[in-house]
Amino acid sequence: MKNIVILGSTGSIGRQALDVARRYPDKIRVIGLAAGSNWSLMVEQIGEFKPRVVALAREEAARELARHLPPGERPEIFCGSGGLLALVNSIDDGMVLNALTGTAGLRPTMAALEKGLDVALANKETLVAAGELVMKLARNRGARILPVDSEHSAIWQCLAGQSLKKVEKIILTASGGPFRIGPPDLSRVTVSEALAHPNWKMGKKITIDSATLMNKGLEVMEAHWLFDMDYDRIEVVIHPQSIIHSMVEFVDGSVIAQMGLPDMRLPIQYALSYPDRWPGELPRVNWFAVGELTFEPPDTGRFPCLTLAYSAGRAGGTMPAVLNAANEVAVEAFLSGEIPFTGIYRVVAGVMDEHTVISRPTLEEILAADQWARRVAREKIRR
Numbered sequence: 573m574k575n576i577v578i579l580g581s582t583g584s585i586g587r588q589a590l591d592v593a594r595r596y597p598d599k600i601r602v603i604g605l606a607a608g609s610n611w612s613l614m615v616e617q618i619g620e621f622k623p624r625v626v627a628l629a630r631e632e633a634a635r636e637l638a639r640h641l642p643p644g645e646r647p648e649i650f651c652g653s654g655g656l657l658a659l660v661n662s663i664d665d666g667m668v669l670n671a672l673t674g675t676a677g678l679r680p681t682m683a684a685l686e687k688g689l690d691v692a693l694a695n696k697e698t699l700v701a702a703g704e705l706v707m708k709l710a711r712n713r714g715a716r717i718l719p720v721d722s723e724h725s726a727i728w729q730c731l732a733g734q735s736l737k738k739v740e741k742i743i744l745t746a747s748g749g750p751f752r753i754g755p756p757d758l759s760r761v762t763v764s765e766a767l768a769h770p771n772w773k774m775g776k777k778i779t780i781d782s783a784t785l786m787n788k789g790l791e792v793m794e795a796h797w798l799f800d801m802d803y804d805r806i807e808v809v810i811h812p813q814s815i816i817h818s819m820v821e822f823v824d825g826s827v828i829a830q831m832g833l834p835d836m837r838l839p840i841q842y843a844l845s846y847p848d849r850w851p852g853e854l855p856r857v858n859w860f861a862v863g864e865l866t867f868e869p870p871d872t873g874r875f876p877c878l879t880l881a882y883s884a885g886r887a888g889g890t891m892p893a894v895l896n897a898a899n900e901v902a903v904e905a906f907l908s909g910e911i912p913f914t915g916i917y918r919v920v921a922g923v924m925d926e927h928t929v930i931s932r933p934t935l936e937e938i939l940a941a942d943q944w945a946r947r948v949a950r951e952k953i954r955r
């Protein structure tokens with residue numbers, strides 16, 4: 573039996589993780605749940621999974637949660653900005669699935685690793701902002717980071733039993749998002765068009781990142797840290813069917829790909845079952861329905877965020893944290909109608925231009941760079 577704490581349990585990954593837990597009651601015990609403000613869904617989740625501890629970041633929401641729990645269901649409730657950390661710090665005997673969005677995931681990941689807990693990581697922003705510190709902490713504490721992001725789960729599975737020394741390159745696949753074919757001018761696309769991902773149903777932030785290809789850029793940095801791979805050896809290939817989730821090319825030219833339907837429950841489950849594989853009923857690929865698998869180079873003219881992410885990764889130090897923070901602010905501004913879709917790139921590029929990189933930054937320097945980037949991004953959006 574594995575004890576699991578799910579950070580972000582009310583979100584897309586969190587809810588799918590609970591579906592995995594629901595399917596394997598004899599293998600997974602949910603001992604902790606955390607989210608931002610969605611207390612009503614949390615009430616239902618507590619009723620079904622009976623965790624020992626829960627946290628909600630918004631104090632008002634935590635009060636509502638406490639008011640609406642039936643008398644027999646009283647997990648310990650943490651709340652406020654420090655609530656998630658307090659929850660993680662209260663755990664001694666479990667694995668943490670981090671399915672939070674954005675930089676909010678960084679400190680809880682570090683708190684879990686600090687305690688020597690394994691982390692199943694969906695929150696890619698953790699590695700983008702502070703990959704070097706996080707990987708070092710995991711090594712020092714003997715804790716594992718188990719990839720949940722579909723591409724990184726794929727690479728991890730392709731590498732099973734192989735030495736990283738024998739890898740020539742990693743090939744990250746990308747769907748191309750909703751604007752792969754058109755329109756040529758992206759400045760007028762609407763929020764609902766940008767949220768219409770062709771293959772995956774995900775939270776809003778990552779869906780917009782998929783549409784700009786920033787998601788793939790963040791994933792390039794995530795792969796750099798998870799698999800200790802130079803940026804020159806991480807290639808992005810557009811694969812519109814999202815059946816191949818990524819590939820590894822070895823020094824002898826052989827390529828191993830991991831395939832499956834676009835269903836996040838599979839990579840989530842693999843991270844939870846590892847090193848085992850649990851037999852199950854998730855839908856299977858029908859090869860005749862898939863028909864063909866196609867590949868294209870990314871169009872970095874229309875999707876310049878991908879190039880921006882490579883350059884932030886290569887610059888290193890605080891630059892990836894700055895890109896990530898500016899992108900979070902810009903995506904919010906696009907979603908609320910303040911800037912056009914193409915404004916996301918302009919804001920992020922503008923903030924990066926003004927940043928002086930600090931190399932080998934401490935956590936405090938990374939968090940300060942994050943705050944600086946958010947402020948400068950907001951100023952640019954106001955203007």
Ligand SMILES: NC(=O)C1=CN([C@@H]2O[C@H](COP(=O)(O)OP(=O)(O)OC[C@H]3O[C@@H](n4cnc5c(N)ncnc54)[C@H](OP(=O)(O)O)[C@@H]3O)[C@@H](O)[C@H]2O)C=CC1
Pocket residue numbers: 579580581582583584585586606607608609610611628629656670671672673674676694695696697720721722772773774775776777778836
């Ligand atoms: N969705 C997907 O298929 C995939 C997602 N990922 C990555 O997984 C992560 C989660 O994505 P996704 O599930 O789509 O996101 P969602 O927006 O659907 O869910 C985010 C979750 O985090 C909680 N949350 C957000 N901010 C805070 C905060 N400050 N404090 C506490 N809780 C917070 C939300 O709570 P509340 O509901 O109360 O607001 C919610 O439970 C992201 O890093 C994303 O890039 C990676 C691969 C695929």
Ligand SMILES: CC(=O)[C@@H](O)[C@H](O)COP(=O)(O)O
Pocket residue numbers: 721722723745746747748749772778781782783787788836
């Ligand atoms: C499911 C998942 O891992 C997402 O990160 C997905 O890859 C997004 O699709 P894109 O390939 O369009 O970015």
Ligand SMILES: [Mn+2]
Pocket residue numbers: 721722723791
């Ligand atoms: Mn992904």
